[in-house]
Amino acid sequence: MATFQRHRFTPWILLAPQLAIIAIFFFWPAAQAIVQAFYIEDPFGLGREFVGFENFSRVLTSGEYLRAMGVTALFSATVALGAMGLALLLAVQADRVIHGASGYKTLLIWPYAVAPAVAGVLWMFMFDPNLGLLSAGLESLGIGWNHRVNGGQAMLLVILASIWKQMSYNFVFFLAGLQSIPKSLLEAAAIDGAGPWRRFWTITFPLLSPTTFFLLVMNSVYVFFETFGTIDATTGGGPGGATRTLVYKVYEDGFEGYDLGLSAAQSVILLVLVGLLTLLQFRYIERKVQY
């Protein structure tokens, strides 16, 4: 006990660099955004006026914002489920491979090293209505592809690109999770008469649940915030707002529309939304997790 008391300040000194980074890059900007949300500022930043909750009421009554919410809901659910489901499928397959396993793993992890904007550009070119290989291929199958005009196709494209980008991250964690399940458990289950499908759902999947839960939280954050780069490079929120998610709208209104107050109000709402979602996940889903 005495040892701990003598070092009362040492822990804080050791924590200081991390705390400073969080304070400067998270708490300060977040506080700025919250303050900004209650002001209307002129585009050149020369003056601002306190308006109370006007920014919030403008946001929540705007049809465009509600539409962006719908787009986000569809986009988030599809990307999070798609990226996790496909990653799990690939991880299960990679876990079974014995020869050349490390080669497959490296290839599967690669997309994570690609910057979101580059990933977006990559997919944009593959599906470019004039130049793209894949769009040409689709054309020859009789499917007209033009994501610059067709909102549904644009959505599909950003979903694909975002899934592709996030899958590697999920894959690494799922694979590590799978490899930490003792092989003898699955052998015991095989002897106990469970086929491969049943073994997966009654043994592997429950034992992976801590990993799955962690990834669910991480993927929620990813789809809400980090897909910005991919969307910006691929469709730029278009056509006609078909791929304009909440975070994209924050950017558009703030940095293109120069309505900083409106943008700040949106980011506060987004923060609260994601916070609530994470809270819900911890409250209701974590209970089902087997540690």
Place this chain on the structure above:
Amino acid sequence: MATLRLDGLKKTYPNGFVALHGLDLTIDDGELLVVVGPSGCGKSTLLRMLAGLEDITEGSLYIGEKRVNELEPVERDIAMVFQNYALYPHMSVAGNMEYALKNRGIPKEERRRKVEETARLIGLQDLLDRRPRQLSGGQRQRVAMGRAIVREPQVFLFDEPLSNLDAKLRVQMRLEIRRLQKRLGVTAVYVTHDQVEAMTLADRLIVMNEGRIEQLGTPMTLYEQPASTFVAGFIGSPAMNFLNANADGDTLTLPCGSQLTSPVDVHGDITLGIRPEHLVPVEESPQALTVQVELVEPLGADTLAYATLAGQTEPLVVRFDGVRRLNEGDRLWLAPDRERLHVFDPDHGHRLTTTETSTTS
């Protein structure tokens, strides 16, 4: 309940390593066969092949009258107790025991009845709702046993089930396994590296070495008539002493000059095996082996002495009654019992008998 028949069972790994060199063996109905050997001798591979967790490269495996080479583990109707128990951590004790029954589509009522019956049999009735991580090592071991028993399989397979328990619990569980296996009358194969476990549990015992059966027999046969120096050194604790000697008919001459009467009629260099418990201290005499005590290990019931004998590289281990007081540096005279001397071929290590050598020499 079934007989288990192995017919030239062979295992070759893709890298060319031969883990088992064609095993022929019949395990009788209701018999407990123990397979013992050092790590890497192929005993676990053999068990996993019986379970269906490893492919059989060559040969046939029969459970009852049925050839089961190509059958999945579940279709072989076997139950296995793993070294680390392999309990499902996310299921309760009852869930663990019930799992196999559930997979077979047995109705809920019957499942519950069977689980409760088995739990009573092995003293788990108060723990059915617990998770494996809330149990002690011994209790987990019991659950693993219960999970095997509840299915009423044709064959039990045990893969070193006691090696994760402390010494006292191991003795207790050993007795319990023996009692249960006899009571249920199920054919069982038990793999271990512990020769005490092997001796105490086995109806018959196999000593394996480098993928081959070195010897098969009852524990006492293996103890009294080991087929090779390998078996002789493996069965019995402390291990048998091996001495270099020269044989001329029934007279054995040791490098120290002592002469002993041989139980077999052979000629030339031999390896003489004497168990520590078969060296009897006597009064000073020219026939006796003269040794000097180097180290004493009092164990209570017994006292072990490590003694040097002229002309031998390894110290001789001698087991005395615990009441005898010994000091390091003491000189002793030992007379081995003629009937309990073992004579082995010095090159190949196999046991020499009169008939065998008289034809070759």
